[in-house]
Amino acid sequence: MSEPYREWILGSIDSLRSRKARPDLDRICRMVKRRHGSDWDRTRSELEKLIEEQTVLKVNYKGSVSYRNAAKVLRGRRKPEQSKCAVKQPSLADWSTGDSALGPVDEDHMEDMEDEMSTTAGMDSSMDEEGDESSLDAMCAQSTADSGISMSPITSSNTSQPVPSPTSSKNSPTHDALRQDADSTYILPEHIQPAAQQDTGSVALMQQPAAICLSTLQAEEESALTPDTLLSDCTATPDEAVMSDGGPHAGSDPVEEGEMCAKSTTEEETVNSGGMNNGNDVVKTEMGQDPLLWSVADVASYFTSVGFPEQALAFRTQEIDGKSLLLMQRSDVLTGLSIRLGPALKIYENHVKVLQRSHFQDDSRLFS
DNA sequence: ATGTGCGCACGCG
DNA sequence: CGCGTGCGCACAT
Secondary structure, three states: OOOOHHHHHHHHHHHHHHOOOOOOHHHHHHHHHHHHOOOHHHHHHHHHHHHHOOOEEEEEEOOEEEEEEHHHHHOOOOOOOOOOOOOOOHHHHHHHHOHHHHOOOOOOOHHHHHOOOOOOOOOOOOOOOOOOOHHHHOOOOEOOOOHHHOOOOOEOOOOOOOOOOOOOOOOOOOHHHHOOOOOEEEEOOOOEOOOOOOOHHHHHHOOOOOOOOOOOOOOOOOOOOOHHHOOOOOOOOHHHHHOOOOHHHHHOOOOOHHHHHHHOOOOHHHHHHOOOOOOHHHHHHHOOOOHHHOOHHHHHHHHHHOOOHHHHHHHHHOOOOHHHHHHOOHHHHHHHOOOOHHHHHHHHHHHHHHHHHHHHHHHHHHHO
């Protein structure tokens, strides 16, 4: 039963915020319950899901837990300047505006895409119903620092485990103890990529399964971090916790933007035919050559078939059909879908981009 | 009792 | 100084 929990919860958060009330678990649950009659536990578990997919950000503000509507925070004051290399595909840019080539694009889900992702209704559900309340109190914490925030909705973890439910310890580290005021601490479900942009240069090489957990996991038992970083105890998987590095400093990413924008033209076709898209061709023929004609379900099953079942769900949730897919830009894929950076990069570089190119090339051939 | 509105103080950039 | 946040209080239902 996919209830629009996403909307409900985000709506509650927004509403609480506008009312100048702290959007904490209690208030959120109460409001959702009152407005929609949903029970507490359900709301709480849905909220956790949203936190995991970073639609909602759990933060520690002035010594207490609070929640943020990620969509709003992103565009908020601390702009992570995520449009860094707003990879404006030259060709794409053109027709994305003058949609003539696409025919009626009235569906314009594009707006939702760039804006709140709150639009779409809930999805999956099904899984975890369990309490596991603890996880809310003891998830991973991510030091806000400054740049550190760049809370681009990207987590890195194994693609295999849909619901990690990181911790299990029940003891909430009494927020009071570690107040210190100020500083909101963004608490992320697993580990996150402080510097959103992992240089794309590597993308081409990323053939490996999604198992790779990119560098900067924050893990690092809060230890040296500011006292407010608290709440951590990011258990996740011990293995991963180990490979933490001094997370915080990662703020200064050495991303070579210009470079990645420029290079894009090289591997296109190569990737398309060979490389990793095993199922690609199969699927393509299955549902017709032109992605333009794909439905939302087609898009989802396409990504499922090429090895990204989880992410396929995100595409479905965001109602990405063929048209939308062809309109997607890099930033849309990386941040608009709330999927992890690793898969997102692969998906964009190896599939979205490729599909767009081949579609557009076909198109231009027709006209020449 | 519970929900709502908002003045005000606080910390940050 | 502007902005985001949320406490604490008054008011509404």
